[in-house]
Amino acid sequence: MGNEELILKLKEVFPEMDCVQGNDWPELSFGSDRLIDVITYLKQTPELAFDYLFCETCVDWKTHFNMVYHLDSTRYRHNVVLKVKTDREKPEIASLAHVYRTAEQHEREIFDLFGIVFLGHPNLKRIMLTEEWVGYPLRKDYEDPINIIKL
Amino acid sequence: MFSIENITNSFHNWLSSVLSETLVMLVEMGLIAIAAIALFAVLGLVLVYMERKVAAVIQIRLGPNRVGPMGIFQTSADTLKLVLKEGFMPNNVDKFLYKLAPFVVMITAMLILAPIPFAKGFQIWDINIGVFYITAISSISVIGILMAGWASNNKYSLLGAMRSGAQIVSYELSAGMAVLSIIVLTGSLNLNEIIESQRNGWWIFKGHIPALIAFVIYIIAVTAETNRAPFDMAEAESELTGGFHTEYAGMRFALFFLAEYINIFIVCAIGATLFFGGWMPFHIGNWEGFNHVMDFIPSFVWFFGKTFFLIFLIMWFRWTFPRLRIDQLLNLEWKYLLPISMFNLLLMTVIAIKGWHF
Amino acid sequence: MFEEVATSKEGEQIINVGPQHPATHGVLHLIITLNGETIVNLEPNLGYIHRSIEKMCESLSYRQFIYTTSRMDYLAAHINNHACALTVEKAMQIEIPERAEVIRILVSELTRIASHELWWGAMAMDLGALSPFFYAFREREVITDIMEETCGARLTMNYMVPGGVMADIHPNFVKRVKDFIIQFKSRIDEYDQLVTGNIIFQNRMKNVGILSKEDAISYGTTGPTARGSGVSCDIRKIYPYSIYGKLQFDEVLETAGDSFARYLVRVKEMKQSISIIEQLIDNIPEGDFQAKTKAVLKLPKGEFYQRVETPRGELGVYIVSEGGTTPYRIKFRSPGFSNLSALNHMIKGHKIGDLVAVMGTLDLVIPDIDR
Numbered sequence: 032m033g034n035e036e037l038i039l040k041l042k043e044v045f046p047e048m049d050c051v052q053g054n055d056w057p058e059l060s061f062g063s064d065r066l067i068d069v070i071t072y073l074k075q076t077p078e079l080a081f082d083y084l085f086c087e088t089c090v091d092w093k094t095h096f097n098m099v100y101h102l103d104s105t106r107y108r109h110n111v112v113l114k115v116k117t118d119r120e121k122p123e124i125a126s127l128a129h130v131y132r133t134a135e136q137h138e139r140e141i142f143d144l145f146g147i148v149f150l151g152h153p154n155l156k157r158i159m160l161t162e163e164w165v166g167y168p169l170r171k172d173y174e175d176p177i178n179i180i181k182l
Numbered sequence: 183m184f185s186i187e188n189i190t191n192s193f194h195n196w197l198s199s200v201l202s203e204t205l206v207m208l209v210e211m212g213l214i215a216i217a218a219i220a221l222f223a224v225l226g227l228v229l230v231y232m233e234r235k236v237a238a239v240i241q242i243r244l245g246p247n248r249v250g251p252m253g254i255f256q257t258s259a260d261t262l263k264l265v266l267k268e269g270f271m272p273n274n275v276d277k278f279l280y281k282l283a284p285f286v287v288m289i290t291a292m293l294i295l296a297p298i299p300f301a302k303g304f305q306i307w308d309i310n311i312g313v314f315y316i317t318a319i320s321s322i323s324v325i326g327i328l329m330a331g332w333a334s335n336n337k338y339s340l341l342g343a344m345r346s347g348a349q350i351v352s353y354e355l356s357a358g359m360a361v362l363s364i365i366v367l368t369g370s371l372n373l374n375e376i377i378e379s380q381r382n383g384w385w386i387f388k389g390h391i392p393a394l395i396a397f398v399i400y401i402i403a404v405t406a407e408t409n410r411a412p413f414d415m416a417e418a419e420s421e422l423t424g425g426f427h428t429e430y431a432g433m434r435f436a437l438f439f440l441a442e443y444i445n446i447f448i449v450c451a452i453g454a455t456l457f458f459g460g461w462m463p464f465h466i467g468n469w470e471g472f473n474h475v476m477d478f479i480p481s482f483v484w485f486f487g488k489t490f491f492l493i494f495l496i497m498w499f500r501w502t503f504p505r506l507r508i509d510q511l512l513n514l515e516w517k518y519l520l521p522i523s524m525f526n527l528l529l530m531t532v533i534a535i536k537g538w539h540f
Numbered sequence: 541m542f543e544e545v546a547t548s549k550e551g552e553q554i555i556n557v558g559p560q561h562p563a564t565h566g567v568l569h570l571i572i573t574l575n576g577e578t579i580v581n582l583e584p585n586l587g588y589i590h591r592s593i594e595k596m597c598e599s600l601s602y603r604q605f606i607y608t609t610s611r612m613d614y615l616a617a618h619i620n621n622h623a624c625a626l627t628v629e630k631a632m633q634i635e636i637p638e639r640a641e642v643i644r645i646l647v648s649e650l651t652r653i654a655s656h657e658l659w660w661g662a663m664a665m666d667l668g669a670l671s672p673f674f675y676a677f678r679e680r681e682v683i684t685d686i687m688e689e690t691c692g693a694r695l696t697m698n699y700m701v702p703g704g705v706m707a708d709i710h711p712n713f714v715k716r717v718k719d720f721i722i723q724f725k726s727r728i729d730e731y732d733q734l735v736t737g738n739i740i741f742q743n744r745m746k747n748v749g750i751l752s753k754e755d756a757i758s759y760g761t762t763g764p765t766a767r768g769s770g771v772s773c774d775i776r777k778i779y780p781y782s783i784y785g786k787l788q789f790d791e792v793l794e795t796a797g798d799s800f801a802r803y804l805v806r807v808k809e810m811k812q813s814i815s816i817i818e819q820l821i822d823n824i825p826e827g828d829f830q831a832k833t834k835a836v837l838k839l840p841k842g843e844f845y846q847r848v849e850t851p852r853g854e855l856g857v858y859i860v861s862e863g864g865t866t867p868y869r870i871k872f873r874s875p876g877f878s879n880l881s882a883l884n885h886m887i888k889g890h891k892i893g894d895l896v897a898v899m900g901t902l903d904l905v906i907p908d909i910d911r
Contacts, residue, residue, distance in 0.1 A: 054630075054844055083757050085847075086856050086873040101845065101856070101873075105757055105771060108778055112845075133760025136881040144592075159587035159910065168595055169869075241674040337555050341577065341892070411668055412740055420563040420666045420896050502734075504741045505668025507893040508577055 032078070032109045040079075041111070044072065056101075056110040063098070063117045063124045070130055073102060073111065080106045084131040087138065089145045091171045095119050096147060100127075117147065126152035144169040187303030214306055218295055222444060227257045229443040232490075233497055240501040267432035272335070275429065279333035284430070284437035286326030291444040293319045298451050299373055301461050301482035312373035313365060316452060317358055320407070323445065324350040327409075327416060327426050330438070334429035342425025345508055346416030350407055352515040357403035359523035360396040363530040364389070364456045373455055380459035383466065390538070392530045397457045399523045404449035405496055406511070408442060412503035415511060446493055454488035461485040551575055559588045563666050563896040566906030570883075570895075577891045582884045590910040597870040602628050602702065602837040605867065610696035612872060613908035615655040618647050619850045621700040626781060627846040627857045628702040631839045639827040640704030641783045642820050646717070647687070647699060649813040653724070654683040655851035655903075656810045663803070663900035664735050667744055672735055679727060682720050686713065702837060704830030717821050721814060728811065736807065745800035749886040749898035752797055759885065760878035763853025764809065765902055768802035770795040775849040789816050802901040809851075838865055852876055852903050876902075876909040 032040070038057045041050045048069075049060040061069065073081040086101035100113040117124050126149035127134040138149045139158040146167035149155055157164065166173050197206045231246070231254060238245025246253030271280065297312035299305040309315060324347055331343020365371060367389055368379045379385075386393050406413035417425035427438045454460060461481035465473045506514065532538075558569040567588035573581040593612060597605040606624045610617035622644055629636060661676030684694040689710040691697040699706050735741055751761065756769035766773045774791040776784040792808040794801035839861035846857045853875025860869040879902050887898055 054842055056845075084760060085762075085854065086845075086858060086871070088858060088871040088873075090860050090869045099858070101858075105773070131760065132755070132758045132885075133878050133881055136877060137760075140877075144594075154583075158585075159590040161587075168592055237670075241671045242678060243674060337553060345577075414668065418668070418893070420668060421892050423561060501671050503669060504664065504735075504738065504744060505893070506740055507744060507891055509891060510740075510743055 032107055034109070037109055037111060045069065053112055056112050058112045058114060060114040060116070063115050066098075066113075066115050066127075067125050069113065070100075070127060074130060078107075079109075080104045081111060082106070084127065084133055084137075087127070087134055087141070089141050089147060089169075091145065091169065093119075093171055096122055096145065098124055098141075098147070122147040123150055124148075125150050126155075128152050143167075146170065187301070190304060218292055218306070221295070222292065222440070225447050226440040226443050227261065229447060229493065230257045230260070230439075232493070233443075233500075236494065236497045237501050240498070261436065264436040265433055269434060270431040272429050275335045276333040279329045280429075281434075283326050283330035283333060284434045284441075286329060287323050287441040288437050288444075290319060290323040290326060291441045291448065293322075294448045295444075297373055298448070299377060299455065299460055300485055301480070304482070305374070308374060309372070311371045313361055313371045313376070313452075313456075316448075317354070317361065320445075320448075321350070321354060323441070330430070331426040334426070336429050338422045338424070339426050339428050342416045342418065342422045342428070345418070346409060346426060348508070349409070349413065349415055349511060352512055353403045353406040353413075353519075356399050356515060356519040356523045357407060359520070359527055360400035360403065361452075361456060363392065363396040363523075363527045366527065366530050366534045367393075369534075373460070377455060377460040377462050380462050381465060382468075384457065384459040384462070384464070386457040389530070390533065392526050392533060393457065395522065395526045396530070397453070399519055399526070400453055400457070401492070401495065402519065403515075404453065405499055406515070408445045408449060408496075410442075410446065410496055411500040412505050413511060414500075414505060415508055418505060420505075446496060447489065450489045450492035450496065451485070453492050454485065458488045458492075459484075460488075552580060557895070563899060564906070565662060565904065568904065568906050568909070572892075572895070574892070577893075579887050579890055579892065579895060582887055582895075584880055584883065586880075586910050588910065589907050591907075593911045594870055594872065597867055599866060601865050602839060602867070605870065606701065607696075607698050609872070610698050611907060612874065612911055613850055613852065613855070613876070613905050614695055615658060615905055616651050616850045616852070617695065617697050618644075618651040618699060619848060620855065621698060622648055622782070623846055623848040623850075623855050623857045625700045625702050626848065627844050627859050628837060628839065630846060631842070631844045631859065631861065632702070632833075632837065634703050634831055634833060636704050636831055637828040638825045640829050640831070642824050643705050643709055643829060644700060645782060645784070645787070646817060646820055646824075647690070647697075647705075649816045650683050650686065650717070650720075652813045652851045653810050654680050656806050656813075657683075659806060659851070659900075659903045660731065660735075663897075663903075664741075666896040666900040667741065669735065669738075669741070672731070675727075675730060675734065679720075679724055682716075682723065686716050686720065689713065689716070701830070703833040704828070706830075708829045709824075714821060714824070717817065721818060721821070724810075724814060728807075731807065736803075742800065744893075744897050745798065745803060745901075746796075747798050748890060748894050749799045749901065750797050751882060751886050753795075755882065755885060756797070759882035761853065761882050762875050762878065763849070763851070763903075764792075764802055764805040765853060765879045765882070767792060767805045768794050768901075769797035773854065775847050775854055779847055781846070781848060787816055787819055789813075799897055799901040806851075806903070836865055838863065839867070850875055852905065852908065853879060872911055874908045874911060876904050876906075877911075880904060880909055 034052060034057055038050050038052060041059055051058055073079050081102040081104050083103040083105050084100060085103050088099050090097045090099060096117045096119055098115040098117060102111050124147060126138055128138060138152055141147050142149060142155055143157045143159050144167055197209060235245045246256035249255040249259050294316050296307040297309055297315055327346045328343045331339040364385055367385060368376045370376060386397055409416045427435055461484050463476035463479055463484050552573055552575050555572050555574055557572055558564040559567040569585040571583045571585055572579055593608045596608055606621050609620040609624050613620050657676045657680040661673035664672035687697055688694045690713050691699040751769045753770050756766045756771045762773050770793055772791060777791045789812045792805045792812060794805050841861055841863040844859045848855050855875055856873030858871040859867050862868040887895055
């Protein structure tokens, strides 16, 4: 399915969401409460079949976090980008570990470095840093005068 | 013709003429002990050097070449380093067993040297149950390895020791069967008599195909028994970091290391004795002239030549094959080698009874 | 650790494999639960070489940040650099001279061969065969020599820059690469004789660490790991970048999904890379090796993503730009990170000996996992 076709399809199914053409792929933006609905639809609809989550990450926009999911379909070879806005004060979002198993480790990394809590994650604990580490290094307001030297 | 036998005999006669019988025995025992330990050290150095050179040739590189000409003093330098190292002992080990284990392994290896005829008439202890003695004593070394694994208080060591236990106990069976098939042919457990029976040809040629099968099984089984690759389960460097000797350092580690090489020497010496006639020169039936020429080569050259050839075979295995997995290792023994060697023993018995061998 | 021992079940013990262990090829720490010799559970504990390259990049300019990426997957430094350069070029719409493109592909494919060579030797070493390592290094040495001559470095080359490559190829480059092709072709058969056909090796590899096609996709495995399970995932084929679209080569696929399939994929990939090099080595176009670019690069506001195929799988570079001279956020989707997550699934119920065999076929590079 081409990008334009995909955008049309997504706009039809999720009319309340913002769907635009990004630099490479269609980008769908929505709030964190709808994540599971959208993912379930994208994965289980036969003509979409987004079965491969090739990148999951987070961007700190200082006022909120954006979870970014890059999805690919190994059958049709079309891609979509999901941007999910989460609250910065109480960052919580549903875990995708039971939908895409690769998400389990990616979410542990995001939890470790951004402090986003993934609800329903089977083993949510720090992966890179030690358990007693204070703060989340990839957040924009993180200060570590000992380990990080500002250029 | 040069022979060690003459030297030892004349030395014995000279000692007897100046000392009483008891003192002669004590002095000779002391000398033998020194000789055994010296042989131990020299063999260790030579074999380690040989292993490194063989490995280097197989791995398209040069090997040790800096210390001394062709690097022959490399192993001496390594030994010096190991001697000077701190005998580090981790906390919470079973101190008594931890210290005892390397000695158990090494003393076992030394004990087996006793009945091996190194040359014509040059043997520490000529007993009538030589082969049986060797088989019995060689089983003790597994206790040392288990001891080391248990006492180290390390899970890797324990796993290595358990593997080693399972492995040595299993492979001793086929090694024993292979040895037994030669015993069937000779009808004697005395190593000298076994060698004497090969005066007109070595058993590997005289015993037809069963002897060849027995030899192949013997070599596989002893490679496993000495914990050498491809059967180095007990050490399994990439899996268990160091296996049973993970926690050993300095000279204690060196004793394990040395014992491994001495064990290789011993099993190869026994293999050479049983299948290749020990110190017996290469004789063909009744070809008087040919046999006479062969007799001019000293007997200890024959013995060490054959032994080192077998050692080379075992080293060749190590640097060519990947390691087996523990369950594959036990499958190989219990499902293939043991049944084959049992059948082979039966075949050998038929040959011995019917007198089909040369 | 003592707590975990206390909570392990009767007859089970917990062993720490790593961070210092001969089979992990780096500072990877695996906490494995054993029942006898059988692995019940495995949990990777990462971060021993975590340098937070993503955070560092946020304060580096678009010319500087590429150099940190050589230190991620140090066996494929060229390809990491290539991915970053491609992302910047895509964002700034820089046209690259044809000569630069060809040089980039040539060094990338040489890197791929060098990486697979190292993997081949290291994996055989994991299985207890020490000799193949030296045979692998014999060929790898030639590649690193070629790289040294052209790029000035043997491991972290930093050769690709936005707009092309940093310097023109050395005058000897073409001749030495041609010599290498002849040498490599005559010696790749030795590999099969030494390792592939060995019965012990095959017994250790076949039916071990099986990863089904569905699991391979779900775990996000890429590269030879996924292709051994029959998943078509070669980015060079499915989303061609640079000039891969114009080249003739096959995507190597095996369907068995076991360790041996992954092994075969990598060995065959080396031959494919050689055929790519052969197509290009005689046709390096004349011209500039670098496009004219501004001294200070400024990316337009937006988000840019580039996927490339490293020897280990799919590397993704995700740059979020606010329009300044430094990235606002950068994310490297490393192949090893996802491949490692499948290890627990693949190894359950196997012996410790298989752990090193399966880990070997995943071709883990720890700095690539930790970043």
